[in-house]
Amino acid sequence: MDQSPFPEIAHLHETFTEGLDLDCGAHLAQIDIAYRTYGTLNADRSNAVLVCHALTGDQYVAETHPLTGKPAWWGAMVGAGKPVDTDRYFVICSNVLGGCMGSTGPRSRSDQNVGEPWGTLFPPVTIQDMVRAQKKLIDRLGISRLFAVIGGSMGGMQALAWASLFPESVFAAVPVATAAHHSAQNxxxxxxxxxxxxxxxxxxxxxxxxxxxxxxxxxxxxxxxxxxxxxxxxxxxxxxxxxxxxxxxxxxxxxxxxxxxxxxxxxxxxxxxxxxxxxxxxxxTRAMDFFDLAADHGGSLGAAFRGSKTRFLLVSFSSDWLFPTAESRTIARALNQAAANVSFVEIVSDKGHDAFLLDEPDFHRTIAGFLGGAAEAAGLA
Amino acid sequence: MDQSPFPEIAHLHETFTEGLDLDCGAHLAQIDIAYRTYGTLNADRSNAVLVCHALTGDQYVAETHPLTGKPAWWGAMVGAGKPVDTDRYFVICSNVLGGCMGSTGPRSRSDQNVGEPWGTLFPPVTIQDMVRAQKKLIDRLGISRLFAVIGGSMGGMQALAWASLFPESVFAAVPVATAAHHSAQNxxxxxxxxxxxxxxxxxxxxxxxxxxxxxxxxxxxxxxxxxxxxxxxxxxxxxxxxxxxxxxxxxxxxxxxxxxxxxxxxxxxxxxxxxxxxxxxxxxTRAMDFFDLAADHGGSLGAAFRGSKTRFLLVSFSSDWLFPTAESRTIARALNQAAANVSFVEIVSDKGHDAFLLDEPDFHRTIAGFLGGAAEAAGLA
Structure with a gap:
């Protein structure tokens, strides 16, 4: 069991020496963002899809995990011939800020105490901070606009935050099994x-x-x-x-x-x-708990997306009681109020919240269809 | 904080030196059942109501708790002029077998190791074992038939077990916010x-x-x-x-x-x-998990109540997701199959499972009405 705060494995990463200003007011002096890519970026750099992972996920979305030996966590969704088709799209997945798979987080060397990891002194990060860190990575990769951002659960929160913070950089957004705020029960x-x-x-x-x-x-x-x-x-x-x-x-x-x-x-x-x-x-978990897009916009969720040209597909699962369909419906209503382009599909499944990670043919067909249509609209070959 | 296994406070109790055979095959050599009563037993001993408590409840159903100083846990339901009216009924509430408020349980002196409490060596008890212990207490009090058995959550499981084990001894049963088996999620x-x-x-x-x-x-x-x-x-x-x-x-x-x-x-x-x-x-918690009335009757819940003359009132609460209305409906169906006398009421409330302990006027009126009608049918003055 790895108890070392500075593990030996070298995850592919980019370092940003300018650091990052956080929502809480703290400044991280330097950040690393670990990531993986799949497929090929096309000549005009217009076919990139960012996959955002959930609470305990990581960047190994479409390959065997090098540490655990477990299969790709979204192998049914991302890969050659899959709904997020790596023969067609350039797929990027990065470990979130605050994570423990190579991106800067509590296990990283502290800015303040030389040689010590941050531990609980790591400043609190928000979903928006995670997205700003991802934006740095995307910029570094030379991509000015993502064809799509997709994610389930906390990954869906990131997709929503991307569309809200950087609307010009997101052609299509697919928040799955998620909510615009974390409920009291959650x-x-x-x-x-x-x-x-x-x-x-x-x-x-x-x-x-x-x-x-x-x-x-x-x-x-x-x-x-x-x-x-x-x-x-x-x-x-x-x-x-x-x-x-x-x-x-x-x-x-x-x-x-x-x-x-x-x-x-x-x-x-x-x-x-x-x-x-x-x-x-x-x-x-703290970042998820603090997520509340409406509160960040004077209590109006619609205001978070005003003027957005992003195409949205919202997906919920009928038996998901952690992020129930009503939460997606609330987002759909807000997007409608903001005159945004939004589709909303509830997938009938009895597998609960986990369904987004499992073999759900209807869900996969829905994603493939939406991305296909969006690709046409975006002029992707 | 009381850490002693043999606390000083003397809870009112009865001792049964013949002990108790348990469902698991073990025999307890001697058991104590701690209890409280409220109101007066009438001349023909026909007005007794047994209140069964939930997981963390105790016998102090209608009075301030002598140890914690907290108000009666079901003060809104049991007392003078309340739905379970102590001016009319003789109310008994006992601490369950396995409990820690004076009845024999893991904190009692072990049969096997002199001077030691049972601890985790206390044999597993079932809801039915709890009910058999209560039956001994009722017999000791000289009561051959209870006018009613009422309880919520695990108390409702006991009410169901009473009606199943001792149908002749239960004129009316009121299982509230409960189920005939504990679900996988629970x-x-x-x-x-x-x-x-x-x-x-x-x-x-x-x-x-x-x-x-x-x-x-x-x-x-x-x-x-x-x-x-x-x-x-x-x-x-x-x-x-x-x-x-x-x-x-x-x-x-x-x-x-x-x-x-x-x-x-x-x-x-x-x-x-x-x-x-x-x-x-x-x-x-283990006793609740093992509760499965249908399994105990060859898979047929109806068989648990065949030929029952007990009058049942089942109550569920619309926002209870721990013991949802569907569970009560299942019991109602089984009772109908067994040709039993059953009423079923779903109370609209947004307070969840806890509603059964709270100030819910519709719920209280329902209980008062049912008990009043049953009292008339039982020939209680």
């Missing part, structure tokens, strides 16, 4: 996870690297809680129902038998802690 | 709570009393998680929305400001650990 679930991390004695106030440990138990509980919110009741029942692992007989020992769902959640928790940094989890 | 939320307790180094494998500590942080996280599931999104939003405690300005320190919802959840968690035993929490 904040509460995040807070439970954070409290579990704080409660772990191996957290050491965020300086766990100095003790050669990680707050694995707290982080696992956080992940387990979050994981429940990613699944629908139907998906949980289908996967596990109430099956006991060792048969259906109640043993006279209190924890002598287990429900299948428990072992699964425990596995989810413990595999997660090996790949994700606890301080990044704190930082990124 | 099991998963419980499991997160249990894992948080296990992860607390102060848990010491359940022998925390020997170390003079309690797993307060783990138990608080468990309580926080559960608390979210008790509230609707609307209730959370109304109570807290996204309000920051110190204004709306993002500070440059990661946890320099707090959402109101976070402080509330933290308070919920930390006040809870002062009154509830962690091993009891493990034991009772």
């Amino acid at each position: 904040i509460a679930f995040h807070e439970v996870g954070r409290q579990a991390i704080f409660a772990d004695p191996d957290f050491h106030g965020g300086r766990y690297w100095a003790h050669g440990v990680i707050p694995a138990r707290g982080l696992a509980v956080a992940r387990m809680t979050a994981h429940i919110t990613y699944l629908s009741e139907a998906a949980l029942t289908r996967k596990f129902g109430r099956r006991l692992q060792g048969g259906d007989v109640l043993s006279p020992i209190l924890f002598g038998e287990r429900f299948a769902v428990e072992s699964y959640l425990e596995h989810q928790g413990s595999s997660f802690v090996r790949r994700f940094d606890a301080n990044s989890y704190l930082c990124i | 099991i998963a939320f419980h499991e997160v709570g249990r894992q948080a307790i296990f992860a607390d180094p102060d848990f010491h494998g359940g022998r925390y009393w020997a170390h003079g500590v309690i797993p307060a942080r783990g138990l608080a996280v468990a309580r926080m998680t559960a608390h979210i599931t008790y509230l609707s999104e609307a209730a959370l939003t109304r109570k807290f929305g996204r309000r920051l405690q110190g204004g709306d300005v993002l500070s440059p320190i990661l946890f320099g400001e707090r959402f109101a919802v976070e402080s509330y959840l933290e308070h919920q968690g930390s006040s809870f650990v002062r009154r509830f035993d962690a091993n009891s929490y493990l034991c009772i």
Whole structure:
């Protein structure tokens, strides 16, 4: 298990020595943004698609993860012949600011204490800060306008922020299974996870690297809680129902038998802690909680998109209770008020929030169709 | 904070020296059941109402709690002139088997290790075991038939189990905001709570009393998680929305400001650990998870109530997502199949599962009306 704050693996990245001004007023003196690309940028640099990852995602959207050995996290969506077709588009995916897969975050060397990682002293970042960092990367790659920005969950928040902050740089935006603000319930679930991390004695106030440990138990509980919110009741029942692992007989020992769902959640928790940094989890959940596009525009979500020429496709999933369809409908209404070009599709699925990552043919056809139409309108060959 | 396994306070209780055979096959050599009564038993002992408490409830249903000083947990429902009218009915409420307020549970002296509390070696109990223990208490009080059994959440599970196990002893049953089995999602939320307790180094494998500590942080996280599931999104939003405690300005320190919802959840968690035993929490959540009346009757819920003469009133709340209306509807269908006498009311409320404990006039009128009609049919003066 990697407990080092400065891991050895060299993720492909760009360094920006001018740093970044953050929404909170702090200034990062220098930032790294780790990223991957797939496909080929065309001659007029007009076929770039930025994929934004979710809370615990990373830049390895369309290839096996070099650290975990896990398959591409959105392999069904991004690749040759896939809806986000790498034979046609130049796909970019970067690790978010605050992340732990090579981009500047709590695990990076602090600006303030030489040789020490930031830990919990890393300044809070917003979804907009993440997007401004991505904009620097896009500029560095010589791309002035993205053909599309697409992402699910927190990735969808970034897609919305891109369209709001840099409307001229986004031809099409596809926010999936997301919302323009984080609900009280979602904040509460995040807070439970954070409290579990704080409660772990191996957290050491965020300086766990100095003790050669990680707050694995707290982080696992956080992940387990979050994981429940990613699944629908139907998906949980289908996967596990109430099956006991060792048969259906109640043993006279209190924890002598287990429900299948428990072992699964425990596995989810413990595999997660090996790949994700606890301080990044704190930082990124916080960024999601603070996201509120309407509040940033005097209480009017429409104002966030006024005059936008971006083409929007909003997608929700019928059984997603973390980012329910009503949230996408609210965004669609605001975009309509702003006279923006918007399509909205609710995909019928019983897989919950997780559906955006899974094999959902209707969803994939919808994305492929929308991007195809937009490509034609954009004059892509 | 009481860390002693054998607390000093003497809860009113009855002792059953014959012990109790449990569903798991274990036998408890002797059990205590702590209880409270309100009102007066009539001459023919026909006006007794048993109130069954929920997961973290206790026997102090209609009076200030002697340990916490908190008001009666169901003061709006039970008392003089209230729907469960103590001027008319003799109300009994007992602490469940496995509890920590005077009834035999993990904190009691072990049958096996003299002078030691059971801890996690306490045998697993079922909802039916709790009901069999209550039946002993009712017998001891000289009551052969209860006029009514009423309870919400896990209390509703007990009401269902009473009607199934002892149909001749229950004239009317009122299961509120409950289900005939615990769903995969509910099991998963419980499991997160249990894992948080296990992860607390102060848990010491359940022998925390020997170390003079309690797993307060783990138990608080468990309580926080559960608390979210008790509230609707609307209730959370109304109570807290996204309000920051110190204004709306993002500070440059990661946890320099707090959402109101976070402080509330933290308070919920930390006040809870002062009154509830962690091993009891493990034991009772487990009992709920194992509850599955249909499975106990060859897969047929109707079979659990075949030939029942009990009058049922089922109540659900429209915004309860922990025990949604569909669960009550399933029970109503099964009761109809069993040709039982059943009424079913969904109360429109946006307060979530918690609504059953709150000031809901429609709910209270429904209960008062049903009990009044049943009292007439039972020939109560």
